[in-house]
Amino acid sequence: MTVQPEKASAVVESCWCCGTQYSEAELVRLGQHPEVGVCLRCARWLQRRAVQRLDERHPSPGGRLRGGIRAIRATVIRKGWHQRGQLGVLLRWLDRHLP
Ligand SMILES: [Zn+2]
The missing domain is CATH 1.10.287 (Helix Hairpins)
Structure with missing residues (x-):
């Protein structure tokens, strides 16, 4: 009988936008700043804000x-x-x- 090594527990980190804790799979990282993780809900909110700014600049x-x-x-x-x-x-x- 072999003993399986204990799996590392899932890493939980806070979203840099809302502060809620998420697993790594639920965060999106910034390209040049991978230390910054944003949850999927906040990423959606940011995307909508970005589109709003683009719409304001280019009616x-x-x-x-x-x-x-x-x-x-x-x-x-x-x-x-x-x-x-x-x-x-x-x-x-x-x-x-x-x-
Ligand atoms: Zn968030």
């Missing part, structure tokens, strides 16, 4: 459409509709498929 019909979606998203969050039962489930699902 276009698509940018105006995304701006409208951002305004609706902000209203939904401000009113807390995303946390209301089945409506919240539907809105969160829809949000995952919008830019």
Whole structure:
């Protein structure tokens, strides 16, 4: 009978954006600064912020459409509709498929 070496426990690190702890598989690293890890949710938030900045710098019909979606998203969050039962489930699902 052989004894298997104990597996190293999963490394848990904090997201540099929200501070929540995640395993390495749930973090995205920056290219030139691999010490910086951002969770997938924060990476999505950053991506949306980057697209917003690009839309502001280069106005276009698509940018105006995304701006409208951002305004609706902000209203939904401000009113807390995303946390209301089945409506919240539907809105969160829809949000995952919008830019
Ligand atoms: Zn985060």
